[in-house]
Amino acid sequence: MHRYRTHTCGALRPDHAGQDARISGWVHRKRDHGHLLFVDLRDQHGVTQCVADSSSAVFKILDAARPETVLCITGKVVPRSAETVNDKLPTGRIELVAKDAEVLSEAAVLPMQVAGEQEYSEEMRLTYRFLDLRREKMQQNLLLRSAVIASIRRRMWEAGFVEFQTPILTASSPEGARDFLVPSRIHPGKFYALPQAPQQFKQLLMTSGFDRYFQIAPCFRDEDSRADRSPGEFYQLDFEMAFVTQDDVFNTITPVLAGVFEEFGKGRPVTKAPFPRITYADAMLKYGSDKPDLRNPLLVSDVTKAFEGSDFNLFAKNIQKGAVVRAVPAPKSAEQPRSWFDKLNDWARENGAGGLGYVIFGEGMAAKGPIASKLSPERLKMIAETVGVGPGDSVFFACDQEEVAAKFSGLVRTKICDELGLLDKEKFMFCWIVDFPMFERNKDTGQIEFSHNPFSMPQGGMEALTTQDPLTIKAFQYDIVCNGVELSSGAIRNHRPDIMYKAFEIAGYTQADVEARFGGMLNAFKFGAPPHGGSAPGIDRIVMLLADEPNIREVICFPMNQQAMDLMMDAPAELPPEKLRELHIGLRLPPPRKD
RNA sequence: GGGGGCGUAGUUCAGUUGGUUAGAACGUCGCCCUGUCACGGCGAAGGUCGCGGGUUCGAGUCCCGUCGCUCCCGCCA
Numbered sequence: 120m121h122r123y124r125t126h127t128c129g130a131l132r133p134d135h136a137g138q139d140a141r142i143s144g145w146v147h148r149k150r151d152h153g154h155l156l157f158v159d160l161r162d163q164h165g166v167t168q169c170v171a172d173s174s175s176a177v178f179k180i181l182d183a184a185r186p187e188t189v190l191c192i193t194g195k196v197v198p199r200s201a202e203t204v205n206d207k208l209p210t211g212r213i214e215l216v217a218k219d220a221e222v223l224s225e226a227a228v229l230p231m232q233v234a235g236e237q238e239y240s241e242e243m244r245l246t247y248r249f250l251d252l253r254r255e256k257m258q259q260n261l262l263l264r265s266a267v268i269a270s271i272r273r274r275m276w277e278a279g280f281v282e283f284q285t286p287i288l289t290a291s292s293p294e295g296a297r298d299f300l301v302p303s304r305i306h307p308g309k310f311y312a313l314p315q316a317p318q319q320f321k322q323l324l325m326t327s328g329f330d331r332y333f334q335i336a337p338c339f340r341d342e343d344s345r346a347d348r349s350p351g352e353f354y355q356l357d358f359e360m361a362f363v364t365q366d367d368v369f370n371t372i373t374p375v376l377a378g379v380f381e382e383f384g385k386g387r388p389v390t391k392a393p394f395p396r397i398t399y400a401d402a403m404l405k406y407g408s409d410k411p412d413l414r415n416p417l418l419v420s421d422v423t424k425a426f427e428g429s430d431f432n433l434f435a436k437n438i439q440k441g442a443v444v445r446a447v448p449a450p451k452s453a454e455q456p457r458s459w460f461d462k463l464n465d466w467a468r469e470n471g472a473g474g475l476g477y478v479i480f481g482e483g484m485a486a487k488g489p490i491a492s493k494l495s496p497e498r499l500k501m502i503a504e505t506v507g508v509g510p511g512d513s514v515f516f517a518c519d520q521e522e523v524a525a526k527f528s529g530l531v532r533t534k535i536c537d538e539l540g541l542l543d544k545e546k547f548m549f550c551w552i553v554d555f556p557m558f559e560r561n562k563d564t565g566q567i568e569f570s571h572n573p574f575s576m577p578q579g580g581m582e583a584l585t586t587q588d589p590l591t592i593k594a595f596q597y598d599i600v601c602n603g604v605e606l607s608s609g610a611i612r613n614h615r616p617d618i619m620y621k622a623f624e625i626a627g628y629t630q631a632d633v634e635a636r637f638g639g640m641l642n643a644f645k646f647g648a649p650p651h652g653g654s655a656p657g658i659d660r661i662v663m664l665l666a667d668e669p670n671i672r673e674v675i676c677f678p679m680n681q682q683a684m685d686l687m688m689d690a691p692a693e694l695p696p697e698k699l700r701e702l703h704i705g706l707r708l709p710p711p712r713k714d
Numbered sequence: 715g716g717g718g719g720c721g722u723a724g725u726u727c728a729g730u731u732g733g734u735u736a737g738a739a740c741g742u743c744g745c746c747c748u749g750u751c752a753c754g755g756c757g758a759a760g761g762u763c764g765c766g767g768g769u770u771c772g773a774g775u776c777c778c779g780u781c782g783c784u785c786c787c788g789c790c791a
Contacts, residue, residue: 154747157750681784
């Protein structure tokens, strides 16, 4: 008999009745009847009920074992009588009559319970993550994560991709998020950086002649956390393809993603390939977001014309100053009480808007509401037709400068959808967002900057850069969005040094700047680089969607908390002076807080 | 850096208009119980009400400050 187990805790069935078996695992629950004791022993694979009565030699050992004690129990597999079968457990038709028991590891009194549905603060869960991870939901989430990654690997291999690892200690990148830095012992005063993404390396692999590369790549960014953004580090399905157009990239990765979501989506419908493509401009207009949740059926419309020169002075004056009006329909809301509209108005104020104008279309399209009387029948008709509403619907308005109005109308769209319960949650709805602008004007400095990845190829290439207003140039830059979550950004890259110099020149960088910052990659492109492009869907976010978890930390084994601290390992931590000396580092700390 | 929410037993929470000894559940410990599977019954221990200050005859409760956790904004090429 094996030292620890002949079966896992999920394996035994009535077929095994009469056999001697040995199982090892954690004490999940105990039911103590005085002279009869039930112990549920748990491992990754399941739970098995073990039983002993007070005449048994092992009774004392089992009786003394606290929950989460690790036991090895040997005994006879016995079928349960009809009245004692437990249909909730796969092993519920048998039990193990304990003949021998060994404590493999004693458990102290627990700070949090593993069995049961009790909810615990995240602080508690992360401090005792090893206990938290024993719980059923977390086991499921992480097993799902493992299976998703395995499936992605298989699908990528089948699509002809090869997997490589790229450096973790690399150079700081001047664009993008803050880097995590690692001091060099050998080179005083110099630092490595952890990669924000293997961006340049994957482009160099293309230049090295590999046709299709992928990697489940760790990425490090020193940015503040969000529910869908773990601080510090996360994983991407990083991939890149040579000699491809944007369509080739879409056609290659769409079946991978659709396949993974169909495989693990538990029957929830998934957008069929090809995924719809929405231009960035359209997304901002119709959804008020560059990551629209297509499960939300509402569409935003521009109704500036209906308010231009109208008697509703507030909007009319703003329009003269360049503002636009965006409208969000609220189907079948005309019967909502006045308080419903007032509540939404308050909500708008809390979210930084002046308020939320609305018109209610009653029976026969009779318009009601505070601003309805200021709008002529023609204007009201224009609004109803543009927005696509009829009797019984209402329409909400956001009036501001275009960018602000677009963003706020997106918030309103989400809010109205929530209020009216219009979101179809049991779906995965994908889309590509395409035609991102290449450049944008920095609101504070007035400078023209890259709006996304500086390595993206401008649409129209060199000609566009030399002849077009930079702010009108689009890039071969795209995002993939699922249920309002941005899964990844990608692009057809700029593999031409001449076009790169020009693009950077427009963003205010000299040739020397570009060489200093991106010398490695730029140099490589001077020796023959294939046209290439790719993307990098976020693994954690994919698993989060599939697990139906609202928080990305639910699908990460050992995440840091919002303050970027690992409560279990106690990181970050101070270092002894000799270690700092070795790294040529002196501390200049902020003054201590007054107490 | 800014805003919202939360902070009471080991844990999750309740705690009325400011008023006697701050409660419940789970967990822990003890006793009883031979068919439970969220076993049950009886009992016990367990509290700096995050911390500091203030108002008051009296503060878990009101005020000010501060710390911690979390969600959001900024940030995230």
